[in-house]
Amino acid sequence: MAEVKKxxxxxxxxxxxxxxxxxFEGSEHEKAVDIRALRKETxxxxxxxxxxxxxxxxxxxxYIDGEEGILRYRGYDINDLAxxxxxxxxxxxxxxxxxxxxDQRDEFSRDLNHHSMLHEDMRHFxxxxxxxxxxxxxxxxxxxxLSTFYPELEDASIQExxxxxxxxxxxxxxxxAAFSYKKSIGHPIVYPKHTLKYCENxxxxxxxxxxxxYQVDPVLTKALNKLLILHADHEQNCxxxxxxxxxxxxxxxxxxxxxxxxxxxxxxxxxxxxxVIEMLQRIIVEDKGNVKxxxxxxxxxxxxxxxxxxxxxxxxxxxxxAKVAKQMCKDVVARMGTxxxxxxxxxxxxxxxxxxxxxxxxxxxxxxxFYTGLTYRAMGIPxxxxxxxxxxxRIPGWIAQWxxxxxxxxxxxxxxxxxxxxxxxxxxx
Ligand code: ACO
Numbered sequence: 001m002a003e004v005k006k007x008x009x010x011x012x013x014x015x016x017x018x019x020x021x022x023x024f025e026g027s028e029h030e031k032a033v034d035i036r037a038l039r040k041e042t043x044x045x046x047x048x049x050x051x052x053x054x055x056x057x058x059x060x061x062x063y064i065d066g067e068e069g070i071l072r073y074r075g076y077d078i079n080d081l082a083x084x085x086x087x088x089x090x091x092x093x094x095x096x097x098x099x100x101x102x103d104q105r106d107e108f109s110r111d112l113n114h115h116s117m118l119h120e121d122m123r124h125f126x127x128x129x130x131x132x133x134x135x136x137x138x139x140x141x142x143x144x145x146l147s148t149f150y151p152e153l154e155d156a157s158i159q160e161x162x163x164x165x166x167x168x169x170x171x172x173x174x175x176x177a178a179f180s181y182k183k184s185i186g187h188p189i190v191y192p193k194h195t196l197k198y199c200e201n202x203x204x205x206x207x208x209x210x211x212x213x214y215q216v217d218p219v220l221t222k223a224l225n226k227l228l229i230l231h232a233d234h235e236q237n238c239x240x241x242x243x244x245x246x247x248x249x250x251x252x253x254x255x256x257x258x259x260x261x262x263x264x265x266x267x268x269x270x271x272x273x274x275x276v277i278e279m280l281q282r283i284i285v286e287d288k289g290n291v292k293x294x295x296x297x298x299x300x301x302x303x304x305x306x307x308x309x310x311x312x313x314x315x316x317x318x319x320x321x322a323k324v325a326k327q328m329c330k331d332v333v334a335r336m337g338t339x340x341x342x343x344x345x346x347x348x349x350x351x352x353x354x355x356x357x358x359x360x361x362x363x364x365x366x367x368x369x370f371y372t373g374l375t376y377r378a379m380g381i382p383x384x385x386x387x388x389x390x391x392x393x394r395i396p397g398w399i400a401q402w403x404x405x406x407x408x409x410x411x412x413x414x415x416x417x418x419x420x421x422x423x424x425x426x427x428x429x
Contacts, residue, residue, distance in 0.1 A: 001408070004058055007031065014042065028063055045417045051241075052313070057408060061094060061400050062235040066314035071321065073233055074098070082324050087228040088112065088198050091396035094233050095166055095403070109197065111167040116192035116201065118175050119149045126183040135180040135388045136265040142176040144258035166399050169253065173395055174198070177388045178205035184384070199224040202392070207380065219335045220379050223328055227372060230321040231393025233400065237313075239263040239270065243398045244405045245414040253402055260398050261391050267308065270394070273373035273386040276309040280342045280349075289345060291352050299358045309370030310353055316363030325371035332378040343374050 009020035010033050019041050022034040032055050039045055048054045063072045071078040074093050081090055085099070092100045092108050100108055122145060129138055150168055152161075175192050182189045182205075190205045200216045203224065208214040234240070243260035247253070264270035287293055297305045312319055333340055350366055353359045373386045381389060405411055 001058060001060060001404075002027070004032075012038075012042075014044070017042070026058070028065070039417075045419070047419060050313075056236060056241070056414070057244075057405065058410070059235060059401070059404060060097070061404060062233045062397070064235055064314050066312070066316050069315060069317040069320045071234075078230065078320055079324065082226045082229050085225075085229060086197070086199070087225045087232070087393070090229045090232050091170060094396045094400040095162075108163070108167065111163060112171045112198055113192070113194045113201075115164075115168040115171040116175055116194075118172055118179070122146075122149060122176075123179065123189065126179055126189070129183065131184060131186060133180075133184065134265075135177065135184060135385055136261060136271075136391070138180040138183070139173065139177055139388055139391060140258045140261040140265075142180070143173060143261055144255055146172060147252055147254035150254075162403070165253070166396075169257070169399065170395055171198075173257075174202050174392050175205065177385075177392055178202055180388070181206055181382070181385055185382075197221075199228065217335075220332070223332050223375065223379065226324065226328055227375060227389065228393035230324060230368060230372070231390050231397075233394070233397025236401075237269070238266070239394065240398060240401045243402050247402045247405055248411065248414040253399065256402055257395065257398050260394075264391055264394065265387055270369070270387045270390040272308050272367070272369035273376070273390060274383050276346075276369055276373045277342065277377060277383050277386070279308045280345050283345060283349075284341065291345070291348050294349065295352050295356060295358075299356075307349065307353065309373075310359070310366055311362075311364040312367045315365065315367065318365045319367045321368040322366045322370055325368060325375060326366075329371045329375040329378065332375050336378050338378070340374065340378060342377070346370065346374060 004024040004026060007023040007025050010023055012019050012021060019037075021038070024032045024034055026032070035046060046054070061074065063075070064070065073081060073090065074097055076093070076099075081093075085093075088108060089099055089105065092104065122142070125142065125145060126138065146169070150172075152165060171192075179189045187209060190208045192201050192205060196204055196216070199221050203216050203220060204214060236244075239260040242263040243256045246259045247256040267275045283289060283291070283294055294307070297303050298307045298310075329343060333343055350370070353364065353366070359365070369390075372390070373383070376386050376389055377383065
């Protein structure tokens with residue numbers, strides 16, 4: 001890993017003492033104060049709920065400039081990747097650091113097909129869940145269950161046969177995701193096919209039935225490739241941090257990713273795509289489509305309501321992924337030859353957000369989840385599968401982040417501290 005540039009020092013003065021802390025600069029000129037020696041030298045810790053100001057690692061994978069709305073994977077702009085690549089190219093890029101050449105791509109694609117089956121005993125796991133089980137719960141359980149059937153990812157020597165290991169994970173989790181959907185609607189599962197590519201295979205496993213010989217639509221395949229690329233990584237976000245925190249204890253990749261899936265499920269994170277649709281449906285039914293009233297509720301500090309799909313910890317301008325997703329959503333709706341009252345409402349809500357000083361002054365813009373759920377809906381994917389789609393897209397990012405963490409010469413077990421405010425020593429009566 002390339003070393004950061006050292007720029008000089010920052011002085012910290014406290015209780016009559018002064019210490020100097022090194023300043024680092026990353027390759028895009030973001031500066032950081034190195035506080036690793038802080039507690040040893042001063043006895044103090046830092047206080048930063050939500051890690052808003054805390055850099056936990058050096059990373060070469062993803063760059064975000066939240067003020068300018070820039071997102072790059074391994075130096076490539078998200079728009080270029082979404083326009084010119086398939087999802088598996090981007091997965092390869094994130095994991096290996098470079099886009100694949102033709103031979104590497106063919107081999108990766110072959111391996112993904114080769115590993116697409118689930119052990120037949122795992123198929124029976126799906127029968128044990130109730131029909132209404134949320135597919136994110138099932139997916140997380142399947143991720144950790146893979147470790148019992150394919151224990152090679154528990155090896156300490158993770159870099160050995162790494163392609164074999166990660167293709168297994170990428171391919172089998174996609175199959176598990178489709179199985180969980182079939183189970184939830186009571187349909188027979190559809191096995192993966194070697195003749196289909198990664199995204200086509202997923203669509204076929206979702207929509208083929210014994211009574212309907214589903215033909216994969218190339219427009220939907222293209223849209224799915226783009227959506228998964230948009231989801232593929234987002235540096236030290238909540239779920240990636242969870243994956244790395246679990247991995248920092250030495251836990252295997254399956255266990256780490258299973259935990260990441262649970263983190264992604266939360267409505268403030270990837271779960272927002274499902275909650276956007278549910279919010280829009282409520283606005284139509286309960287608020288009779290009154291967007292003004294919804295905006296006022298979101299601004300009311302006594303009301304916990306927030307507009308789902310709006311706001312982001314890092315982006316203080318329009319999320320570049322949301323721009324791509326919005327256009328794609330319109331294209332897919334047009335392709336399906338339908339209209340969607342929820343899309344019309346979403347656009348009206350977006351306009352109201354962009355015109356309101358409450359949102360503008362706080363840098364609150366539509367994020368990736370605002371339009372991706374609507375796109376999945378137009379593709380025929382049910383609402384409670386939206387976050388599963390996000391998870392399938394995010395797997396290469398989690399893998400890349402986990403691998404980088406394991407190779408990091410500065411890496412240590414993740415273990416934040418606290419400021420204790422409870423009672424002092426009390427005597428027992
Ligand atoms: N609606 C109304 N007000 C909002 C919203 C929103 N969606 N988001 C933030 N705000 C307000 C907050 O009330 C706060 O106002 P204040 O300064 O007057 O107190 C201010 O904007 C800053 O918000 P924070 O909660 O401090 O921002 P934070 O960075 O901690 O949270 C988050 C970011 C969780 C994404 C937040 O914007 C949110 O809850 N959005 C809705 C859920 C969502 O869409 N999540 C998906 C994010 S993308 C992803 O994870 C894949």
